[in-house]
Amino acid sequence: MRIKLLLPLAASAAISVYAYDTPTMGWSSWNTYRVNISDSLIMKQADALVELGLDSVGYRYINIDDGYFGGRDKSSGRLLFHPTRFPSGLKPVVDHIHSLGLKAGIYSDAGANTCGNFWDNDTIARGVGLLGHEEQDCNLFFKEIGFDFIKVDYCGADGRQSHQIYAYEPRDRYTAISNAIKATGRDDVRLNVCRWNYPGTWVNDVATSWRTTGDISPRWESVKRIINENLYLSPYAGGGRYNDMDMLEVGRTLSAEEDQTHFAIWCMMSSPLLIGCDLTTLRPETLNLLKNTELIALNQDQLGLQAHVAKLSPENTYVLVKDLGEKWGTRRAVALYNPTDSAYTISVTAEELELEGVTAARDLIAHTDINITDGVLSAAVPPHGTRVYSITGTRRIPRSIYEAEQAYLSSYQEIYDPIATGTAFYFPLESASGGMVVANVGHTPSNDLQWRDVRVDCDGEYRLDLDVTGKADGNLLLFVNNEAAIKLPVEGEGPRRLSSTVRLNKGTNTVRIASTGTAPYIDRMTVNL
Numbered sequence: 393m394r395i396k397l398l399l400p401l402a403a404s405a406a407i408s409v410y411a412y413d414t415p416t417m418g419w420s421s422w423n424t425y426r427v428n429i430s431d432s433l434i435m436k437q438a439d440a441l442v443e444l445g446l447d448s449v450g451y452r453y454i455n456i457d458d459g460y461f462g463g464r465d466k467s468s469g470r471l472l473f474h475p476t477r478f479p480s481g482l483k484p485v486v487d488h489i490h491s492l493g494l495k496a497g498i499y500s501d502a503g504a505n506t507c508g509n510f511w512d513n514d515t516i517a518r519g520v521g522l523l524g525h526e527e528q529d530c531n532l533f534f535k536e537i538g539f540d541f542i543k544v545d546y547c548g549a550d551g552r553q554s555h556q557i558y559a560y561e562p563r564d565r566y567t568a569i570s571n572a573i574k575a576t577g578r579d580d581v582r583l584n585v586c587r588w589n590y591p592g593t594w595v596n597d598v599a600t601s602w603r604t605t606g607d608i609s610p611r612w613e614s615v616k617r618i619i620n621e622n623l624y625l626s627p628y629a630g631g632g633r634y635n636d637m638d639m640l641e642v643g644r645t646l647s648a649e650e651d652q653t654h655f656a657i658w659c660m661m662s663s664p665l666l667i668g669c670d671l672t673t674l675r676p677e678t679l680n681l682l683k684n685t686e687l688i689a690l691n692q693d694q695l696g697l698q699a700h701v702a703k704l705s706p707e708n709t710y711v712l713v714k715d716l717g718e719k720w721g722t723r724r725a726v727a728l729y730n731p732t733d734s735a736y737t738i739s740v741t742a743e744e745l746e747l748e749g750v751t752a753a754r755d756l757i758a759h760t761d762i763n764i765t766d767g768v769l770s771a772a773v774p775p776h777g778t779r780v781y782s783i784t785g786t787r788r789i790p791r792s793i794y795e796a797e798q799a800y801l802s803s804y805q806e807i808y809d810p811i812a813t814g815t816a817f818y819f820p821l822e823s824a825s826g827g828m829v830v831a832n833v834g835h836t837p838s839n840d841l842q843w844r845d846v847r848v849d850c851d852g853e854y855r856l857d858l859d860v861t862g863k864a865d866g867n868l869l870l871f872v873n874n875e876a877a878i879k880l881p882v883e884g885e886g887p888r889r890l891s892s893t894v895r896l897n898k899g900t901n902t903v904r905i906a907s908t909g910t911a912p913y914i915d916r917m918t919v920n921l
């Protein structure tokens with residue numbers, strides 16, 4: 393849901409801006425309890441969330457995951473609830489959650505069975521998914537019981553994790569479910585797609601968040617893998633839509649340093665923040681971390697942006713960055729992330745952060761202000777550690793380098809083999825700028841790469857240099873805003889630079905790359921300012 397706000401500018405003028413839903417925050421049952429949940433357990437967790445004051449810093453959703461199903465009524469098809477785990481059904485639980493001023497979330501599957509039915513031997517959860525019951529179940533969940541959120545899993549629609557041999561198209565299944573939710577008349581229900589990979593750009597029209605990876609577990613390797621899989625997905629977040637890095641394992645078995653990295657990076661990436669531990673036995677240091685309002689503010693920032701990689705060091709440490717409050721403004725969030733097993737000093741210059749006039753930064757974990765005298769933000773970061781800052785300059789330096797791995801790919805998806813489907817993808821290439829390129833652009837006009845945020849301070853002619861590498865034939869097609877295509881011949885194999893002088897407008901421009909033949913790997917674009 394988005395709310396239109398009218399902001400008075402002056403007595404006679406007003407501009408309208410949109411305030412979007414920020415990432416979902418709350419608690420979910422799966423990580424600690426799997427299918428072993430009950431009405432009293434859920435209500436106790438909701439009570440604890442309020443007693444701990446977690447609601448007052450933004451955690452508002454209590455989400456019941458897999459495990460509540462009790463089959464279907466044979467004649468009416470009505471969904472039944474587990475006879476011993478939820479003997480009085482779900483309504484009293486949801487009423488209790490709502491009485492605390494919280495919101496309630498539920499779980500289902502896009503196919504016939506749930507994942508718990510297949511993987512956790514929850515034999516009663518067969519035939520309980522949304523397939524063929526979209527309207528009936530959505531009416532029950534959202535009109536009758538009053539849920540506010542639903543996570544929709546995919547085991548039942550995936551031939552390999554189901555008791556049937558056929559598979560469905562994720563786009564068809566989730567669109568049908570989204571339409572059934574809308575048909576209930578509720579426009580405030582949040583739909584989370586759980587297809588364990590970035591599903592495709594269609595998902596933006598269907599859901600408010602989507603899982604981008606397989607399941608998290610409370611081990612460092614799992615947290616590191618999930619961060620790694622999300623580093624180049626920032627073009628697909630924003631405007632109230634979010635990449636979901638999975639529920640939090642904070643407060644379970646990770647070290648204090650790892651817990652801190654896990655929480656801080658989820659905040660930087662604007663991932664939903666769903667606590668996954670037992671709130672009745674929470675350690676004080678876990679509560680402290682989960683209530684770090686300076687980190688939460690990054691996650692709940694109204695721009696809803698996901699951080700991107702600003703710098704990758706030869707040691708494989710990262711600098712992540714995103715704008716806060718205002719796009720292209722002078723306030724930015726910066727994370728120095730060390731996923732390696734050795735300690736490193738990680739440094740970034742104000743210039744690399746596109747800022748001028750930086751004299752101080754705020755350490756959002758230590759809650760201290762630090763002076764910056766030489767224009768360099770730098771910290772010793774232990775193995776698996778992260779340091780996070782907000783940093784303000786006096787002026788935003790116009791950007792001239794646009795990496796391909798920060799661009800939006802119109803056909804991007806991670807479900808199918810991109811070579812087989814002919815869709816573009818991000819690809820690590822050590823010799824490339826930023827260590828990444830985009831491969832497989834072209835074949836069809838819509839399989840393009842877009843830099844949607846090419847900013848210049850003045851209208852005028854600018855030379856664009858495009859660095860590409862790898863085998864190619866035909867022409868690259870360069871489109872600026874809605875202008876006709878400029879053809880750039882690309883024959884050849886090694887690293888090469890293609891140039892064209894184009895007209896850019898003051899403010900934000902879109903530069904789009906398509907191809908008439910086999911496109912080369914696209915490395916980066918330089919706008920000569």
Ligand code: GAL
Nearest residue numbers: 422457458507508545586607
């Ligand atoms: C998985 C999902 C988990 C959890 C589980 C329930 O597919 O990724 O987050 O919901 O199913 O069975």
